[in-house]
Amino acid sequence: MIRIIAKDLRINPLRTGLTALSMFIGIIALIAGVLVGTLGRDYLESINARLSGKTPTYSAIVDAASLADPQATAALQQRLASFGPGVASAQYHLNDLAIWALSGDGDDASGIRHITVIVTDAARTGVMPAPIITGTWLTEAAEPATLETVVNENARQYVHDGTITLARTGNPQQVPARVNGVIADGADEPVIYVNAATLQRYWPQAWEPDGLTVLVHLSDGTDGQQTKNALNDLLFDTGIGSVSTWNRTDNADEYEQVIGFLQFGVIITAVLLLSVSAIGMINIGLAGIEQRSRELLIRRALGATRTSIAIQVIGSSVLLSLIIALATVLFSAVLVWAIPWILPVDSPLEPPAYPYTAAMVAVLASVATSLIGSLAPAIKAIRLQPALALR
Known part of the structure; x- marks a missing residue:
């Protein structure tokens, strides 16, 4: 089954690439959103600390x-x-x-x-x-x-x-x-x-x-x-x-509300981006099922169960999400490592630590998004009637 799932990703490179791009944007958005929220909070706290302690x-x-x-x-x-x-x-x-x-x-x-x-x-x-x-x-x-x-x-x-x-x-x-x-x-x-x-x-x-x-x-x-x-x-x-x-x-009370609003806005933005990513995956997945309906019908006619068809459709999305999540985490780690080189000498910000919690949440969210995004295509795939393959 693993070989079938891996082979499934290579059948349509364009579809796989678009799905991967959608996942990449969603994960980067979540990590970047948390990082921006953290940097924004640190910046406000640093400016306030310089002026009032x-x-x-x-x-x-x-x-x-x-x-x-x-x-x-x-x-x-x-x-x-x-x-x-x-x-x-x-x-x-x-x-x-x-x-x-x-x-x-x-x-x-x-x-x-x-x-x-x-x-x-x-x-x-x-x-x-x-x-x-x-x-x-x-x-x-x-x-x-x-x-x-x-x-x-x-x-x-x-x-x-x-x-x-x-x-x-x-x-x-x-x-x-x-x-x-x-x-x-x-x-x-x-x-x-x-x-x-x-x-x-x-x-x-x-x-x-x-x-x-x-x-x-x-x-x-x-x-x-x-x-x-x-x-x-x-x-x-x-x-x-x-x-x-x-x-x-x-003056902590004066900027705590601003910080809370900033973090709330960042979280909402990240959720919306992940939602858009899930919708894109559903659309791409449904289009892929349309293109591969004859292949899936032939597998059903040869004895493949509905469960194996569902695992094939969902498994390919989950495997792709794990690969993209790993690549995205490595990419974001390089960006965070480069931030101290970008900050000016007189910046009140300390070089940020890598948001490991955000990265873990992003990976889990990516897997969850791939699961949600592949459910509709999987349901459509298992509802295909084997008899249609004879037409």
């Missing part, structure tokens, strides 16, 4: 009692680096820190350029990830040997010979700072990230913070209120202060 992220505005004390802030950074409930990053508010525009096109005659300057630490990208375009991110507090910064793409214009010049409003002093790298943070305006530990160590005259915000990305299963209490204990132990405002900032 990974899910879930909380922002704690600290009622600070002592930020000017170097020992207190050093202890704070050390404790935050090993914060149990999640990844914690401190952001210090230094309103008078600015950039010296060497081109002379500053906001005032002194060349001071008032752009966004964020004084933070190396843990920030663990909360608000940003792809590295060139270079590296800020280093750990104990490692750097000089004042260091990182700039976003829009702030590249202020980098000269690998350094950027920091200044303070109303103060003629200019301090060069090393630029570790350039990141894609999603901001539309120029942003400079300054390593808080190195600023305090190598330019203590500028260390006059008037506020502190701690961003916390919670670990899985961690409760927000318990994390707030843990942070309050940490701030009390270091003598920094206490949490005055505790809010969730990752």
Whole structure:
């Protein structure tokens, strides 16, 4: 029977090719649909994470009692680096820190350029990830040997010979700072990230913070209120202060509905494509039965049972679907493998893993589609009357 089924596929190459193409499109559509849905979800999550933190992220505005004390802030950074409930990053508010525009096109005659300057630490990208375009991110507090910064793409214009010049409003002093790298943070305006530990160590005259915000990305299963209490204990132990405002900032609710709609649309599209594939297989199968009716009638007249005729018709479709499914899975695996080479350097997306579950579902759906698509031709074939072969 296997030989008959395999031979059956070679009788009409055009019919077999059209059926194979229909199956191929259906399987690729399902795998691609799931992959697009996954990439779409990852893209929205990545964009949101760059701007407002990974899910879930909380922002704690600290009622600070002592930020000017170097020992207190050093202890704070050390404790935050090993914060149990999640990844914690401190952001210090230094309103008078600015950039010296060497081109002379500053906001005032002194060349001071008032752009966004964020004084933070190396843990920030663990909360608000940003792809590295060139270079590296800020280093750990104990490692750097000089004042260091990182700039976003829009702030590249202020980098000269690998350094950027920091200044303070109303103060003629200019301090060069090393630029570790350039990141894609999603901001539309120029942003400079300054390593808080190195600023305090190598330019203590500028260390006059008037506020502190701690961003916390919670670990899985961690409760927000318990994390707030843990942070309050940490701030009390270091003598920094206490949490005055505790809010969730990752905006997950705003894009969850969009993601759900996207995935629902992808699933519906894949189902429709598979349905079209099944309808095409039915049409091709019925046409094939019309063409082969005399052959099947002769087999019936020679003693073939209805069951063997049905197995022949259905088996050829199932065998073809398995062959095409294997070829399609290999083809889609090559495409997924090539995606990292297509993504731009500053893409917020991580290279996707191959959707094995989707591929398995696609293969099963292909077999199910071939079964459904071959039922009508099989029923028509077994209803043929052997006596018609004598006409």
